[in-house]
Amino acid sequence: DEFRWASTTDPQTMDPHAVNSAPVLSFLNNIYEGLVRRGQDMSIEPSLATSWEPLADEDGWRFNLREGVTFQDGAAFTAEDVLFSYQRASDETADVRSWFAPVTEVRVVGDYTVDFITKAPNPLFPDSIANFMILDKDWAESNDAALAARDAENFATMNVNGTGPFTLASRDPGVRTTLVPNTAWWDDVQHNVTEAVFTPIGNSATGLAALLSGEIDFIQPIPLQDVAQVEGRDGFKVLEGEETRVIMFGFGHEHDTLLYSSDVTDANPFTDPRVRLAAAHAIDIASIDRVLFRGKIEAASQLVPADISGFSEANQGRADFNQERARELLAEAGYPDGFSFGLKCPNDRYINDEALCRAAASMFAAVGLNAELSTGPVRDYWPQLREDDFDMYLLGWSPGTFDMEHPVRFLLHSQDNEKKLGSWNFGNYSNARVDELLPQIQQEIDPAARQAMLDEVVAITQEEVAYIPLYTQPLIWAAKDNVDLTQRADNFFMLRWVTVN
Amino acid sequence: MIAFLKRYEGLWLFVHSPAAIMAAVVAVVILVGAVLAPWIALVNPYDLSSFSLFDGLLPPVWEDGSNPKFLLGTDDQGRDMISSILYGARLSLVIGIAALTIAAVLGVGLGLAAGYYGGRFDAIVMRIADVQLALPAILTALLIDGIARGILPAAIQQDLRVAVLTLAIALSLWVNFARTARASTFVQMNKEYVQAAIMMGQRPSRVMFVHILPNILGPLLVIMTVDLASAILLEATLSFLGIGLPADSPSLGTLIRIGMQFLLSGEWWILWIPTLFLVALVVSINILGDFLRDVFNPRLR
Amino acid sequence: MLTIKDLAVKFPSRFGDVSAIEDVDMTIAPGEIHGLVGESGAGKSTVGAAVIGLLSTPGYIAGGELTLGDTDLRSLSEQEAHAIRGDRISMIFQDPQTSLNPLMTIEDQLVETIQAHSDVSQGAAVKRAVDLLEEIGIDNAATRIKAYPHQFSGGMRQRVVIALAICTDPELIIADEPTTALDVAVQSQVLDLIRRLAKDRQIAFMLITHDIGVIAQIADRVTVMRKGRVMETGDTEQVLSRPTHPYTRALMDAVPPLDHRITRFRTPTDAETAPPGSIPDNAAERWLLEGQQHELLGLTLDGIHLSFPGTRTSIWRKPDPFVALQDINLTIRPGSIMGLVGESGSGKSTLAKAITGLIAPTSGTMFLGDNVLPAGRARKRNDPSRQLIQMVFQDPYSSLNSRHRIGDILSEPLWLYGFVNDAAERRSLAAAMLELVGMAPDAIDKYPHQFSGGQRQRVAVARALLARPRFLICDEPTSALDVSIQAEILNLLKDLQSVFGLTILFISHNLAVVRQMSDDIAVLRNGKIEEIGSTEGMFERPQADYTKKLLALTPVMPRTWQV
Amino acid sequence: MVYFILKRLVQSVFVMLAVAFLAFSLFRFVGDPITQMTGVETSVADQERLREELGLNDAFLLQFGRFTADILQGDFGYSYRTRQPVAQMIADRIPATLELGLVALLISLIVGIPAGVYTALKPRGFATQAILMTTLVGVSIPTFVIGIMLIFIFGVQLGWLPTFGRGGTVQIGGWESSLFTIEGWRALLLPALTLGVYQLTLTMRLVRAEMMEVMRTDYIRFAMARGVPMKKLHYKHALANTMVPVITIIGLQFGGVIAFSIVTESVFQWPGMGLLFLESIRFVDIPVMGVYLVVIAFFFVLVNLLVDLLYVAIDPRLRVRDVQ
Ligand SMILES: Nc1ncnc2c1ncn2[C@@H]1O[C@H](COP(=O)(O)OP(=O)(O)OP(=O)(O)O)[C@@H](O)[C@H]1O
Numbered sequence A: 001d002e003f004r005w006a007s008t009t010d011p012q013t014m015d016p017h018a019v020n021s022a023p024v025l026s027f028l029n030n031i032y033e034g035l036v037r038r039g040q041d042m043s044i045e046p047s048l049a050t051s052w053e054p055l056a057d058e059d060g061w062r063f064n065l066r067e068g069v070t071f072q073d074g075a076a077f078t079a080e081d082v083l084f085s086y087q088r089a090s091d092e093t094a095d096v097r098s099w100f101a102p103v104t105e106v107r108v109v110g111d112y113t114v115d116f117i118t119k120a121p122n123p124l125f126p127d128s129i130a131n132f133m134i135l136d137k138d139w140a141e142s143n144d145a146a147l148a149a150r151d152a153e154n155f156a157t158m159n160v161n162g163t164g165p166f167t168l169a170s171r172d173p174g175v176r177t178t179l180v181p182n183t184a185w186w187d188d189v190q191h192n193v194t195e196a197v198f199t200p201i202g203n204s205a206t207g208l209a210a211l212l213s214g215e216i217d218f219i220q221p222i223p224l225q226d227v228a229q230v231e232g233r234d235g236f237k238v239l240e241g242e243e244t245r246v247i248m249f250g251f252g253h254e255h256d257t258l259l260y261s262s263d264v265t266d267a268n269p270f271t272d273p274r275v276r277l278a279a280a281h282a283i284d285i286a287s288i289d290r291v292l293f294r295g296k297i298e299a300a301s302q303l304v305p306a307d308i309s310g311f312s313e314a315n316q317g318r319a320d321f322n323q324e325r326a327r328e329l330l331a332e333a334g335y336p337d338g339f340s341f342g343l344k345c346p347n348d349r350y351i352n353d354e355a356l357c358r359a360a361a362s363m364f365a366a367v368g369l370n371a372e373l374s375t376g377p378v379r380d381y382w383p384q385l386r387e388d389d390f391d392m393y394l395l396g397w398s399p400g401t402f403d404m405e406h407p408v409r410f411l412l413h414s415q416d417n418e419k420k421l422g423s424w425n426f427g428n429y430s431n432a433r434v435d436e437l438l439p440q441i442q443q444e445i446d447p448a449a450r451q452a453m454l455d456e457v458v459a460i461t462q463e464e465v466a467y468i469p470l471y472t473q474p475l476i477w478a479a480k481d482n483v484d485l486t487q488r489a490d491n492f493f494m495l496r497w498v499t500v501n
Numbered sequence B: 001m002i003a004f005l006k007r008y009e010g011l012w013l014f015v016h017s018p019a020a021i022m023a024a025v026v027a028v029v030i031l032v033g034a035v036l037a038p039w040i041a042l043v044n045p046y047d048l049s050s051f052s053l054f055d056g057l058l059p060p061v062w063e064d065g066s067n068p069k070f071l072l073g074t075d076d077q078g079r080d081m082i083s084s085i086l087y088g089a090r091l092s093l094v095i096g097i098a099a100l101t102i103a104a105v106l107g108v109g110l111g112l113a114a115g116y117y118g119g120r121f122d123a124i125v126m127r128i129a130d131v132q133l134a135l136p137a138i139l140t141a142l143l144i145d146g147i148a149r150g151i152l153p154a155a156i157q158q159d160l161r162v163a164v165l166t167l168a169i170a171l172s173l174w175v176n177f178a179r180t181a182r183a184s185t186f187v188q189m190n191k192e193y194v195q196a197a198i199m200m201g202q203r204p205s206r207v208m209f210v211h212i213l214p215n216i217l218g219p220l221l222v223i224m225t226v227d228l229a230s231a232i233l234l235e236a237t238l239s240f241l242g243i244g245l246p247a248d249s250p251s252l253g254t255l256i257r258i259g260m261q262f263l264l265s266g267e268w269w270i271l272w273i274p275t276l277f278l279v280a281l282v283v284s285i286n287i288l289g290d291f292l293r294d295v296f297n298p299r300l301r
Numbered sequence C: 001m002l003t004i005k006d007l008a009v010k011f012p013s014r015f016g017d018v019s020a021i022e023d024v025d026m027t028i029a030p031g032e033i034h035g036l037v038g039e040s041g042a043g044k045s046t047v048g049a050a051v052i053g054l055l056s057t058p059g060y061i062a063g064g065e066l067t068l069g070d071t072d073l074r075s076l077s078e079q080e081a082h083a084i085r086g087d088r089i090s091m092i093f094q095d096p097q098t099s100l101n102p103l104m105t106i107e108d109q110l111v112e113t114i115q116a117h118s119d120v121s122q123g124a125a126v127k128r129a130v131d132l133l134e135e136i137g138i139d140n141a142a143t144r145i146k147a148y149p150h151q152f153s154g155g156m157r158q159r160v161v162i163a164l165a166i167c168t169d170p171e172l173i174i175a176d177e178p179t180t181a182l183d184v185a186v187q188s189q190v191l192d193l194i195r196r197l198a199k200d201r202q203i204a205f206m207l208i209t210h211d212i213g214v215i216a217q218i219a220d221r222v223t224v225m226r227k228g229r230v231m232e233t234g235d236t237e238q239v240l241s242r243p244t245h246p247y248t249r250a251l252m253d254a255v256p257p258l259d260h261r262i263t264r265f266r267t268p269t270d271a272e273t274a275p276p277g278s279i280p281d282n283a284a285e286r287w288l289l290e291g292q293q294h295e296l297l298g299l300t301l302d303g304i305h306l307s308f309p310g311t312r313t314s315i316w317r318k319p320d321p322f323v324a325l326q327d328i329n330l331t332i333r334p335g336s337i338m339g340l341v342g343e344s345g346s347g348k349s350t351l352a353k354a355i356t357g358l359i360a361p362t363s364g365t366m367f368l369g370d371n372v373l374p375a376g377r378a379r380k381r382n383d384p385s386r387q388l389i390q391m392v393f394q395d396p397y398s399s400l401n402s403r404h405r406i407g408d409i410l411s412e413p414l415w416l417y418g419f420v421n422d423a424a425e426r427r428s429l430a431a432a433m434l435e436l437v438g439m440a441p442d443a444i445d446k447y448p449h450q451f452s453g454g455q456r457q458r459v460a461v462a463r464a465l466l467a468r469p470r471f472l473i474c475d476e477p478t479s480a481l482d483v484s485i486q487a488e489i490l491n492l493l494k495d496l497q498s499v500f501g502l503t504i505l506f507i508s509h510n511l512a513v514v515r516q517m518s519d520d521i522a523v524l525r526n527g528k529i530e531e532i533g534s535t536e537g538m539f540e541r542p543q544a545d546y547t548k549k550l551l552a553l554t555p556v557m558p559r560t561w562q563v
Numbered sequence D: 001m002v003y004f005i006l007k008r009l010v011q012s013v014f015v016m017l018a019v020a021f022l023a024f025s026l027f028r029f030v031g032d033p034i035t036q037m038t039g040v041e042t043s044v045a046d047q048e049r050l051r052e053e054l055g056l057n058d059a060f061l062l063q064f065g066r067f068t069a070d071i072l073q074g075d076f077g078y079s080y081r082t083r084q085p086v087a088q089m090i091a092d093r094i095p096a097t098l099e100l101g102l103v104a105l106l107i108s109l110i111v112g113i114p115a116g117v118y119t120a121l122k123p124r125g126f127a128t129q130a131i132l133m134t135t136l137v138g139v140s141i142p143t144f145v146i147g148i149m150l151i152f153i154f155g156v157q158l159g160w161l162p163t164f165g166r167g168g169t170v171q172i173g174g175w176e177s178s179l180f181t182i183e184g185w186r187a188l189l190l191p192a193l194t195l196g197v198y199q200l201t202l203t204m205r206l207v208r209a210e211m212m213e214v215m216r217t218d219y220i221r222f223a224m225a226r227g228v229p230m231k232k233l234h235y236k237h238a239l240a241n242t243m244v245p246v247i248t249i250i251g252l253q254f255g256g257v258i259a260f261s262i263v264t265e266s267v268f269q270w271p272g273m274g275l276l277f278l279e280s281i282r283f284v285d286i287p288v289m290g291v292y293l294v295v296i297a298f299f300f301v302l303v304n305l306l307v308d309l310l311y312v313a314i315d316p317r318l319r320v321r322d323v324q
């Protein structure tokens, strides 16, 4: 059946290697496939590779490829295509090349066998390439699309040739994109979609109106406050879940002084863990949940939600809402009357981000932490964070690999440009032990030992209040009642699980 | 009494125009409320400790589940609607009036000079006006906002958002003043009193500001009122597009923008009460503008 | 045929109903030209508008009878009244420049009017329109009819207006100042046309004017109005030569005669307007006399040439300049009054502006006394001539800044030229000057709009005098005023000139006025001086053809009628 | 005439260059395109390299010079966001915006002019007061609120009209038009109305003021005095003369229509230039923003030129050549 859906952002390109952004990867996962893929529960399962195992004599992984798979133009899928796609995706022009940072070489072993050689043991490598999509070598080369489009468009920007369940029927960027099923798909078809039309709708009220008026069958996401409205209407349903994204406050750990304070100008109180803990105690997560999120969030204790691998079961506690304690801690740290500081937040990045920050500022103020709130669009938010232009900031993090190692690498390890570590650790939280543990975690094959190390990292960073984890961001999708679909925790929407009744 | 009123024709007209009286009452009430906001408002939206998320989303008193403390309910931050609106009107009016003043000074000054000197100077001013017109208000706002962000130290940017926005609105309004002032000045330039003044050897600045300006004030005043309304609306629109004020400095426009999120969710008051308020304000300013237009129209005298 | 009885018209105003006219009685017979005279605001136009049913809102007829033939005009419905307009009653307005729709051709306007009232085909209507234009003296009517109004001259336009008024064969035409905006030559043509139409077609005319000369020339009967009431009505000859009403008599006295010079106009001696010099020991007078640093100053213009740049319409061709003044040589003797006459557009005001430095001549030299007078921008703001030369403008309504108080207006020259540095002193001097020009000193705190045109012109004169000028330019100072008020202003100017010994350039298009005022006269036409000489000489023995023609065409009262 | 047009064109080039310059200087401050172009995991070094490649590290004037030089050669560059040619992206979106703007303008004229005439002729009537008040309230509500309200009333509650997009479009010589299908018109109605409300009020008030002025002129009184039928008087004589000044203002307001179409397009997900511009701002897509502004300036200049020509067409006094 025809299926029409909407989301806020249009995928900018049809080239799977040009842009590493969720809208693009999510959309193209319907068209292209990788060696492995994620199932409904986010677990890794075979896709173009039927099986994989660590190499015996060197660090790396061997992938055994599926035979008999053809691209949508009819060409056969072979190991050459994997090698080609690797080269393409790890080229300078590609935005996804960081996935292959640990890889030193890819070897075609046979028509249907490929080896990925890594610098060091890398137990998580297969997990990290779930979004690595394979193109046909001949198609790309003969259409001048051997490299990802960077400055100008190329053939792959507007055209596709994947192995996946759907293929592109028409594309009008920013307006509508139509997919039709790939009749030659190798896997069992679970959907009954004959044509799928995607429309980006930027304004959430408009999107909801489009759903309620029946012009679209499904929309992702809808605003939290409208859940009741949709549920209350006949013929519509809301799908609620939790994204893997944890929202947190970060601090300017390495700043000597506050940038935005009107009273404390010669020191940075946030270098004192007691102050950071005080801030954590000031947050009334229950009220945030009730008023801002209508009871749809889960409080977070660490930088990943509970169902992510590596989650530290041992450290599930979080600083409770305790204004008394917060004031005490401030007094202990030498700020009995509190102080003022600057709080930076984006206003178009996370669900209710601006409202959250306003509420948090008000909660901080109640214990004497007077936040000067400054919000702005994300387009100049990141540059500000990169320039260290904050005292405290809001950040959401979704582990791309669905493993705890990801936030440790990006958010907890000290900044290290050379090794490309700690690149989103804007406040440069730095702990020698954490830095020491990260490479070990990355290489440890034994799950228990690995978990122990992760537990240690979480314990340290909780102890030091490196961040204040707040909650896991909810995922709210809405659809017509007659549509069955699967909501995956990474907020990817897979057409192959859609059935229209 | 009649004699007094006859002397002040505008006043006489005023007491005989119920619409104008009503508009004036509404405008004055809003104005007074805005000025007195710090003293009469229940909470101060700028003082984060004066309200609490705990009180969030309470409906107005006539609905179930309300808290009599908050007559018109609270928003998603727990701010009293009445207080937010009073402070919001305060900010909107400050921005509107300030933007208007800048626009008027700039526009009238340039327009007067263009009309007075004519020739090349006039041509240059009018081309600049064309450039301004070709850059719609929204884009001007973006430009100013962007430049301010680029050149001002981050620490004061937030404090200057209001100033930046004001300037942006002012820039998009000055052309109106300049064109009107220029056209009226052209008319006045042919009037004999101006020629008399020039002939006597008076300074150009004196001719422009002492002689001509008072005579072209009428149409300018009308533009002022109409543009005050547009300035307030423009601010709301810019906020909607995300280039206006941050949510914690609630202008009427920001309140409406925030309220838009609750259009469907059942918390109607968060959107509709500020909207109603804005409409009342803008309509009454416009009515007063129309009224002024009548007063200044010599044909209706 | 038209009978007006006890007509009253009221205008509801912000302060209650105001009676514009009351108890107006008048009858007009077919073919009769009925003159309606009176000062401004007397209600002349209101009578006309009431008859044709076009009172400007919110005016209404409060009482009386209006009958045309056997139709009671007051009982008509809105539609019926509109049907009568054009069909039986037409109207001609004062200004031919604004009476025609600028966006439609003459043909369209004529045809639409003809078709509105008679059921004729387009072709027939066009033919009738062409015939009509020819009849009223437009050559080449068949092609000219395609033109737009702006392509016609003023006189032709007024003829078109008349053609529009008569194209439906009305019984009555109300002509509201039909010639006031026209030159004498054109005026006489239009008046001839009206006379002919009245005679040939038996159209009745209600001719509203304040020019007694025009009335004297063509009106059969005349009605004199004042303040909304009829003062006197009767045969033209009787009313003008043997007025029974004192007001009519006063009005006649104020009419300047063309054929002889009178020293002073007789005006009703009003306490308010005591002649200057009669006020004993006036402070302003003393101040003026003691401040005369210069002896009498004359002005000489030598070969003045002035052209305006034309508007550019092509990239390749430089536009032809418009020559406004050519080779003007003129000497104004110290202490004399030089009259400057000429039709509209002849360059009179341009000459005045050149002398005041508002515009610069293209070539030629000007001398004030023995000194060269710098031209245009070359004249510094503090050049002494700025003070020595002052001007009284034509339009008393725009020559005073309506946003300034009279006191401020009068103090300005005192302050500007550094005569008096003390504000209080300036004020008392201004008050004294008001007295000198015949106004109550309490005027000092009022605004110009609180005064009549004549009073404003007095203020303008006062402002000019307060600069202690030696040379005064009066650019049609009375053309916007009623005859009676004109007489007062002219008297004032004469008196001031004799007391202070000013040299005056007196500009007017009214030959009769110039004759009363000036010692010498220059006649200007198309930017060239046609003739120049002493006033008496010129009026008695005009040399140039143009001057002769002007004199012949100016409507005058027959000498025998004059009181 | 030719001289006049040429003169306007020269002035127009100046205006466009100035707009381009201003526009270009603004982009430096909108945000950082690089962080928007790359993913979370892209390393700082890779970002730097990209920045260098795009010439973003060059001096401002150099960048501007390159931008204008390219445009003058007909090269509008490529979008940072989609990597498509900007010229094509904009060209694809022009029809949507123009049709929306023109229909909005049309609505404002079709409704505004008669309403203006009516309220001018019956200045004290009850209907007049009602019309004036309604429109006043109409323009006092921010555009975006009106748009969403219309969507919910006519799209969701009544289900009469679509809530977003352009509906059915057909290609006519490369021009994607929604004016030739019922669906297209249904989709166009609400956005055009939203966009037109402000213009409508403005047009109405202008026509009303001018009309009242014109009705007092001598030539109207004279036309009345010679019995020209009332209808003709109002709609031929008075209205034509009213339109002369009204056209200028409406022309000038076209810039406003285009500007506010940004808001309308974003509310109705109308795939026009305004929506593209907003997206481009979000992604700091400098080439697209630059070309957009130049195109807007071009439209503005074009409309002004048209207005001048229209002026000449309406008003014979301006046909200098004809004067004999
Ligand atoms: N529209 C109006 N509203 C109020 N009063 C009016 C109006 N029109 C005329 N009047 C009044 O009616 C009186 C007569 O005016 P009217 O125009 O008939 O005078 P007039 O004799 O034609 O004067 P003029 O020679 O200046 O044309 C004046 O006092 C004027 O104030």
Ligand SMILES: Nc1ncnc2c1ncn2[C@@H]1O[C@H](COP(=O)(O)OP(=O)(O)OP(=O)(O)O)[C@@H](O)[C@H]1O
Pocket (backbone or CB within 6 Å): C308, C309, C322, C324, C342, C343, C344, C345, C346, C347, C348, C349, C350, C351, C509
């Ligand atoms: N600034 C100007 N630019 C171009 N032409 C002008 C300008 N000023 C005046 N003229 C033209 O110069 C001619 C003379 O004008 P001027 O005002 O001197 O006439 P006038 O004799 O005073 O007429 P009136 O009796 O109507 O006042 C007119 O044809 C006029 O159109």
Ligand SMILES: [Mg+2]
Pocket (backbone or CB within 6 Å): C044, C045, C046, C176
């Ligand atoms: Mg009159």
Ligand SMILES: [Mg+2]
Pocket (backbone or CB within 6 Å): C348, C349, C350
């Ligand atoms: Mg003149």
